[in-house]
Amino acid sequence: MSTIIPIGPFHPVLEEPEYIQLYVNGETVESADIDLGRIHRGMELLAQEKTFDQDIFLVERICGICSASHSWAASLAIEDIVGVTPPDRARYLRTIVHELERLHSHMLWVGLAGHILGYWTVFMWGWKYREPVLDALEMITGNRQHYAWYKAGGVRRDVADEIWPEILKIIDEFDKNTDMLIGAILDDPVILSRLKGVGILTKEDAIHYGCLGPTARGSGVDIDVRRDDDYGAYSEVDWDVIVQPDGDCLAVSVVRLLEMKEACKIIKQCIEKLPGGPIVTEIRDIPRGEGVGHIEAPRGESFHYIRSNGTNMPERHKMRAPTFLNIPSFRPRVKGETISDAVLIFAVIDPCYSCTERMAVLDPSGKPFMTGQDLIKLSHEKTEKLRREF
Amino acid sequence: MASLGLVLNFLVFPGLLFTAVIGLLTQWVDRKVSARVQWRVGPPWFQPFADILKLIGKEIIIPEGARRTGFLLAPMAGLAAVGVVSTVLWLANMGGDGFVGDLIGVIYLLTIPSLAIIIGASASSNPLASVGASREMKLVLAYELPFVIAIFTAVTKVSPMTLRLDGILDYQAANGVLLGNPSCIIAFIVVILCAQAKLTYTPFDIPEAETEIMDGTHIEYSGAALAVVKLSQAMMLFTLPVFFITLFWGGLVLTGWGILYTIVKYLIIITIIVLIKNTNPRVRIDQAVRFFWGPVTVLAIIGMVLAIVGL
Numbered sequence: 001m002s003t004i005i006p007i008g009p010f011h012p013v014l015e016e017p018e019y020i021q022l023y024v025n026g027e028t029v030e031s032a033d034i035d036l037g038r039i040h041r042g043m044e045l046l047a048q049e050k051t052f053d054q055d056i057f058l059v060e061r062i063c064g065i066c067s068a069s070h071s072w073a074a075s076l077a078i079e080d081i082v083g084v085t086p087p088d089r090a091r092y093l094r095t096i097v098h099e100l101e102r103l104h105s106h107m108l109w110v111g112l113a114g115h116i117l118g119y120w121t122v123f124m125w126g127w128k129y130r131e132p133v134l135d136a137l138e139m140i141t142g143n144r145q146h147y148a149w150y151k152a153g154g155v156r157r158d159v160a161d162e163i164w165p166e167i168l169k170i171i172d173e174f175d176k177n178t179d180m181l182i183g184a185i186l187d188d189p190v191i192l193s194r195l196k197g198v199g200i201l202t203k204e205d206a207i208h209y210g211c212l213g214p215t216a217r218g219s220g221v222d223i224d225v226r227r228d229d230d231y232g233a234y235s236e237v238d239w240d241v242i243v244q245p246d247g248d249c250l251a252v253s254v255v256r257l258l259e260m261k262e263a264c265k266i267i268k269q270c271i272e273k274l275p276g277g278p279i280v281t282e283i284r285d286i287p288r289g290e291g292v293g294h295i296e297a298p299r300g301e302s303f304h305y306i307r308s309n310g311t312n313m314p315e316r317h318k319m320r321a322p323t324f325l326n327i328p329s330f331r332p333r334v335k336g337e338t339i340s341d342a343v344l345i346f347a348v349i350d351p352c353y354s355c356t357e358r359m360a361v362l363d364p365s366g367k368p369f370m371t372g373q374d375l376i377k378l379s380h381e382k383t384e385k386l387r388r389e390f
Numbered sequence: 391m392a393s394l395g396l397v398l399n400f401l402v403f404p405g406l407l408f409t410a411v412i413g414l415l416t417q418w419v420d421r422k423v424s425a426r427v428q429w430r431v432g433p434p435w436f437q438p439f440a441d442i443l444k445l446i447g448k449e450i451i452i453p454e455g456a457r458r459t460g461f462l463l464a465p466m467a468g469l470a471a472v473g474v475v476s477t478v479l480w481l482a483n484m485g486g487d488g489f490v491g492d493l494i495g496v497i498y499l500l501t502i503p504s505l506a507i508i509i510g511a512s513a514s515s516n517p518l519a520s521v522g523a524s525r526e527m528k529l530v531l532a533y534e535l536p537f538v539i540a541i542f543t544a545v546t547k548v549s550p551m552t553l554r555l556d557g558i559l560d561y562q563a564a565n566g567v568l569l570g571n572p573s574c575i576i577a578f579i580v581v582i583l584c585a586q587a588k589l590t591y592t593p594f595d596i597p598e599a600e601t602e603i604m605d606g607t608h609i610e611y612s613g614a615a616l617a618v619v620k621l622s623q624a625m626m627l628f629t630l631p632v633f634f635i636t637l638f639w640g641g642l643v644l645t646g647w648g649i650l651y652t653i654v655k656y657l658i659i660i661t662i663i664v665l666i667k668n669t670n671p672r673v674r675i676d677q678a679v680r681f682f683w684g685p686v687t688v689l690a691i692i693g694m695v696l697a698i699v700g701l
């Protein structure tokens with residue numbers, strides 16, 4: 001007999017609302033259903049009603065953590081339409097900010113993993129170590145999150161050379177702390193007993209489900225957009241793609257931890273090699289056409305497609321965050337595991353729902369079920385009703 | 391009059407009220423030490439009291455389909471049991487009359503809060519609570535065996551062998567604390583590990599596991615009922631170290647400099663428990679059962695054998 005154990009829509013471990021149903025027998029999970037769609041924000045439709053320049057700011061807000069990734073991918077898509085390449089200095093600056101973002105995103109995940117395991121000390125320490133990275137981002141871009149820094153053709157503001165020694169100091173310190181954390185986590189037999197062999201995703205399944213980023217690399221799939229489709233300054237610095245063959249929670253954690261070391265390496269080399277010169281290639285107007293930009297966000301490949309009809313607004317702006325492909329891998333992973341591990345297995349992909357939410361339009365006759373205007377009208381009516389009630 | 395005195399002993403000192411106050415203060419020590427370990431500031435000393443007072447003022451919600459009596463009475467039974475344990479322990483330490491086999495009574499009563507929580511959670515008709523209850527049940531089965539073996543190691547060490555707390559205290563006063571013997575050091579380690587599970591502290595906070603089953607056994611409790619649950623946990627945090635001090639570490643000395651020494655002993659035990667809590671992740675229930683029935687029980691038996699051969 002199987003019982004349904006609900007996780008969500010509001011659950012202490014998940015910051016965003018989503019709903020997982022675990023079909024359990026005793027403590028063993030037999031199957032699972034994932035129900036998303038509670039924080040759909042209509043970003044793609046919004047993007048069609050804003051100018052290209054405004055769109056960059058909009059896509060930044062898809063995710064608080066991947067704000068550099070989305071704005072860079074959208075910039076790349078626009079550059080693809082126009083056919084320009086940004087100047088060298090801009091490429092390096094973009095790479096530095098993007099890798100800083102990877103540092104703080106992965107460190108955030110380490111903290112969350114500690115929180116899920118009930119290991120509060122790791123949670124607090126991880127987030128403490130993450131803080132200086134945000135300071136570094138603020139020094140470079142002016143903002144801790146939502147940097148407003150990427151722009152089609154380059155970056156928005158130049159950086160004074162005086163700040164780099166300070167940034168290097170922060171990175172060195174972070175590197176040391178990461179070593180300490182790697183030691184503390186990978187030498188602790190209790191943590192290992194919770195992570196090793198739990199939630200295994202085989203290489204075949206990872207390919208079959210189209211997993212991306214650390215999730216795929218933890219299962220031995222050797223993909224990384226930074227290397228496979230060169231962009232930014234990645235081909236000019238020395239770094240490695242971290243791949244682990246096991247596919248369990250431990251392998252994914254190791255991938256994330258070691259990627260932080262690689263990111264530190266990339267940032268240091270970029271600061272060393274940072275060329276001078278202009279920071280932006282001016283884009284006067286955007287011709288009719290379509291462009292694609294994809295980059296390796298901390299959670300995997302982030303994909304943006306933009307179609308322009310010659311006006312100042314995109315005709316279509318399609319975005320796909322990595323979580324969209326990673327979430328379904330929960331199902332093969334969780335089968336046969338216990339309830340204790342279910343949340344950990346779910347969080348191992350570092351899910352980010354609001355980036356991923358889609359809306360299904362279902363109508364048997366093929367006509368649009370509800371247009372954007374209808375939804376806005378619905379929302380107005382509801383607000384009006386609530387206002388009258390209170 | 392004697393019976394009125396006993397009732398006062400149970401209700402005020404050293405029973406419910408006294409234990410509750412010191413227990414909540416201890417919980418503050420726990421929270422403060424945890425906060426310092428985690429690079430936080432931590433709450434002011436009255437925070438646990440404020441929490442309990444706030445909870446008492448809130449509405450009690452009884453879930454639909456719950457067994458009202460069992461749901462509400464179970465926490466009270468747990469609270470009463472801890473109060474009785476505390477009274478018995480303090481009276482024995484203050485030179486009062488024990489009774490034959492009061493040690494057995496204490497061991498028995500220390501299990502009641504866990505059983506009460508199981509009953510209360512099962513009565514709440516919540517699937518997560520029933521998962522929590524089944525985990526708690528497994529946990530009790532796991533740690534109770536090494537716990538009892540370790541306690542009887544101390545009993546074996548005392549000559550003549552006695553099951554009276556005051557007898558054990560007299561022996562320690564005459565021959566030095568039991569913790570001076572290798573066998574009792576092993577037993578002490580075992581009981582500290584079991585205390586971690588009895589208090590449902592990390593790494594054995596499996597029945598509550600807030601990130602897995604959202605506080606499991608406590609999920610449906612609210613208002614004053616939740617306050618009672620939290621209060622009996624706080625009182626347990628006070629009572630268990632007192633029990634261990636009585637059994638292994640010469641008991642509570644309540645005169646002169648002895649008071650300071652007693653407080654230091656108490657805080658050392660609390661700090662050990664809090665540090666274990668803060669340097670470990672939660673384990674799975676099957677791992678916990680394997681841990682207690684495997685290494686911990688073997689350790690307890692080794693202690694017992696050492697005690698029998700006279701070490």
